[in-house]
Amino acid sequence: MERILPTINSPADLKGLSWDDLKTLAGEIRDEITRVVGRNGGHLSSNLGVVELTIALHKTYDFSVDSLVFDVGHQTYTHKILTGRREAFPTIRTDGGLSGFPSPSESPYDTFFEGHAGAALSQALGLVMANHLQGRKSRVVAMVGDGSMTAGMALEALNNAGQSGKRFLVVLNDNEMSISPSVGALANYLNRVRVGSAYNELKQDVRAVLKKIPMFGPRMEKAVAELRDTVARAILPGQFFEHMGFAYFGPYDGHNIKLLCETFEEIDALHIDKPILVHVVTEKGRGFKPAEDDPAGYHSSGPFTHHNGKIVAASEGAGLPGYTQVFSDALVDIGRRDKRVVAITAAMPDGTGTIEFAKAFPDRFVDVAICEQHAVGMAAGLAKAGFIPVVAIYSTFLQRAYDQVFHDITLQGLPCVFCIDRAGLVGADGPTHHGVFDIAYMRAFPGMVVMAPADAAELKLMLEFAVGLGKPVAIRYPRTTIVDSVAGVETAPLELGRAAVLREGADATILAYGTTVGAALDSAEILSSEGIAAAVVNARFAKPLDADAILAAARRGPIVTAEEHALAGGFGSGVLELLSSKGVPAGVIRLGIADQFIEHGARPRLLASQSLDAAGIAAAVRRAVSAERPGEGRVREPHKSGKGDGR
Numbered sequence: 001m002e003r004i005l006p007t008i009n010s011p012a013d014l015k016g017l018s019w020d021d022l023k024t025l026a027g028e029i030r031d032e033i034t035r036v037v038g039r040n041g042g043h044l045s046s047n048l049g050v051v052e053l054t055i056a057l058h059k060t061y062d063f064s065v066d067s068l069v070f071d072v073g074h075q076t077y078t079h080k081i082l083t084g085r086r087e088a089f090p091t092i093r094t095d096g097g098l099s100g101f102p103s104p105s106e107s108p109y110d111t112f113f114e115g116h117a118g119a120a121l122s123q124a125l126g127l128v129m130a131n132h133l134q135g136r137k138s139r140v141v142a143m144v145g146d147g148s149m150t151a152g153m154a155l156e157a158l159n160n161a162g163q164s165g166k167r168f169l170v171v172l173n174d175n176e177m178s179i180s181p182s183v184g185a186l187a188n189y190l191n192r193v194r195v196g197s198a199y200n201e202l203k204q205d206v207r208a209v210l211k212k213i214p215m216f217g218p219r220m221e222k223a224v225a226e227l228r229d230t231v232a233r234a235i236l237p238g239q240f241f242e243h244m245g246f247a248y249f250g251p252y253d254g255h256n257i258k259l260l261c262e263t264f265e266e267i268d269a270l271h272i273d274k275p276i277l278v279h280v281v282t283e284k285g286r287g288f289k290p291a292e293d294d295p296a297g298y299h300s301s302g303p304f305t306h307h308n309g310k311i312v313a314a315s316e317g318a319g320l321p322g323y324t325q326v327f328s329d330a331l332v333d334i335g336r337r338d339k340r341v342v343a344i345t346a347a348m349p350d351g352t353g354t355i356e357f358a359k360a361f362p363d364r365f366v367d368v369a370i371c372e373q374h375a376v377g378m379a380a381g382l383a384k385a386g387f388i389p390v391v392a393i394y395s396t397f398l399q400r401a402y403d404q405v406f407h408d409i410t411l412q413g414l415p416c417v418f419c420i421d422r423a424g425l426v427g428a429d430g431p432t433h434h435g436v437f438d439i440a441y442m443r444a445f446p447g448m449v450v451m452a453p454a455d456a457a458e459l460k461l462m463l464e465f466a467v468g469l470g471k472p473v474a475i476r477y478p479r480t481t482i483v484d485s486v487a488g489v490e491t492a493p494l495e496l497g498r499a500a501v502l503r504e505g506a507d508a509t510i511l512a513y514g515t516t517v518g519a520a521l522d523s524a525e526i527l528s529s530e531g532i533a534a535a536v537v538n539a540r541f542a543k544p545l546d547a548d549a550i551l552a553a554a555r556r557g558p559i560v561t562a563e564e565h566a567l568a569g570g571f572g573s574g575v576l577e578l579l580s581s582k583g584v585p586a587g588v589i590r591l592g593i594a595d596q597f598i599e600h601g602a603r604p605r606l607l608a609s610q611s612l613d614a615a616g617i618a619a620a621v622r623r624a625v626s627a628e629r630p631g632e633g634r635v636r637e638p639h640k641s642g643k644g645d646g647r
């Protein structure tokens with residue numbers, strides 16, 4: 001039989017297909033997604049779960065006119081395939097290829113750049129209001145998962161939308177999973193709705209059967225009807241949403257394209273004058289056994305090969321990134337010794353490496369769901385009562401809790417350890433996920449200690465140090481397989497605000513922060529062979545800065561700062577501020593992320609594009625040295641450079 005997928009170049013191509021064709025198409029799309037994610041990695045489970053739902057939405061609506069807003073946007077692979085990107089789909093998440101998230105620069109069908117949970121309802125409501133003001137009749141649809149519905153922003157939007165009385169469609173894609181199983185009262189509620197409706201259906205079936213039994217039929221029927229009414233009163237589906245001002249429909253089988261299309265059309269024809277929520281139940285990982293069995297494991301999958309639906313080989317990079325693993329082990333170790341330590345995650349026990357702590361000390365662990373703000377607010381309460389909260393959140397998601405870091409923690413002077421994972425360029429997930437603003441947003445607050453390890457051993461040291469510090473403190477570390485130890489970084493004890501000189505050199509100083517220390521040492525080696533002696537300092541702290549080390553460097557000669565962070569407000573900015581406040585005019589070249597959003601791509605390439613590899617740092621030092629000594633010949637005898645004292 002001819003394959004249908006190659007004939008789909010735009011959503012309009014769905015219109016003429018029969019229900020059977022659409023079902024076949026769903027299977028072909030699933031195979032394509034599994035094939036491509038097997039090669040490139042990606043959000044497998046979530047995408048396999050929404051194939052039929054996405055087809056149904058594109059068949060019913062015309063999103064060249066109507067608007068479709070995805071929450072998070074990690075589940076848009078079918079949408080991309082249907083909206084003119086079928087041929088480009090195999091490039092997804094690769095250098096220069098399609099983004100793994102919605103990207104308006106790729107297609108007019110992608111309404112917003114997305115990547116953070118909970119934003120879609122607010123964005124959609126804004127579009128609805130704009131339509132209203134501009135007299136446009138186009139429809140607005142937001143698709144949100146049950147996990148993301150727990151986000152504060154989503155609940156704020158529900159609250160506002162219900163009151164606004166403005167019509168738009170929210171499709172609640174309920175698969176009982178966030179990345180891990182959904183947690184919290186809303187998850188329990190949705191579970192009751194699902195079970196309740198299944199129970200009601202069961203009663204209907206039982207009633208039909210009993211009716212056929214002449215002796216007991218009528219009496220049993222009455223009893224069953226009473227029972228059903230009681231159950232229905234207790235778990236009337238959608239009561240919560242109805243009370244919030246929405247018209248609720250569901251729950252529906254999210255894998256039945258015909259049912260979904262008919263439902264969307266019927267609801268549309270009702271011309272309901274308020275927001276509408278259609279509750280759809282789907283299965284995460286649907287159609288690919290390994291993902292069905294382990295939807296969390298395949299939520300964000302590395303490459304793999306499979307044969308007849310069985311995994312033959314997973315990528316070498318599978319499992320936790322190196323720093324996360326080191327953090328995970330160190331946290332359990334500290335938790336064993338110090339009963340005051342409590343770990344908090346916002347829906348990412350696996351990703352942040354707090355799951356082992358959760359297993360070891362379930363009473364001292366909390367997963368608050370996708371609620372970063374609440375996570376930090378709650379940490380304040382624990383800290384106030386004498387506990388030591390360790391809040392493990394990715395850099396990009398901690399941005400959600402900026403005010404809580406300010407108001408609930410630092411303003412109160414409360415001790416709290418922020419373990420900021422995925423700090424820096426994250427690679428294939430791209431601009432929504434790069435964590436390149438945390439130094440700036442953390443170091444702005446009085447009393448905050450901000451540090452970054454150069455290697456695994458230093459991360460352990462820093463965690464230990466932070467837990468004992470009695471202050472608000474942030475430790476940032478990247479998504480990368482670990483370099484066990486960076487040559488030259490000694491695990492000397494930490495002292496607040498003290499850097500470690502790793503290599504002496506009279507011509508220039510590289511002040512490296514966190515992940516750039518290894519590259520800085522390599523660049524010093526390159527430079528040494530050219531006769532340039534560059535000192536390398538492992539800064540360790542972005543706040544408080546080591547004023548002695550920085551002033552000493554400025555006296556020696558030019559400085560190059562290197563950090564995997566936005567130049568605006570980062571470590572290098574701090575160095576400039578310090579020199580300026582001391583009245584020291586120094587030649588400083590700052591290396592970091594330029595004032596732009598960085599695309600997705602392999603991390604080493606992205607780092608090189610920002611001059612954050614050894615070659616880029618060496619080039620900056622050459623520039624600094626030649627600017628310092630104009631006219632001096634560049635090439636000198638190779639310089640013998642001694643290692644620092646490791647302090």
Ligand SMILES: Cc1ncc(C[n+]2csc(CCOP(=O)(O)OP(=O)(O)O)c2C)c(N)n1
Binds near residue numbers: 146177348
């Ligand atoms: C603010 C924020 N915090 C955390 C995440 C990480 N994250 C990505 S997807 C996801 C789970 C989303 O669950 P759900 O909305 O139910 O979608 P599903 O993957 O189950 O389809 C999480 C926690 C995020 N994207 N944004």
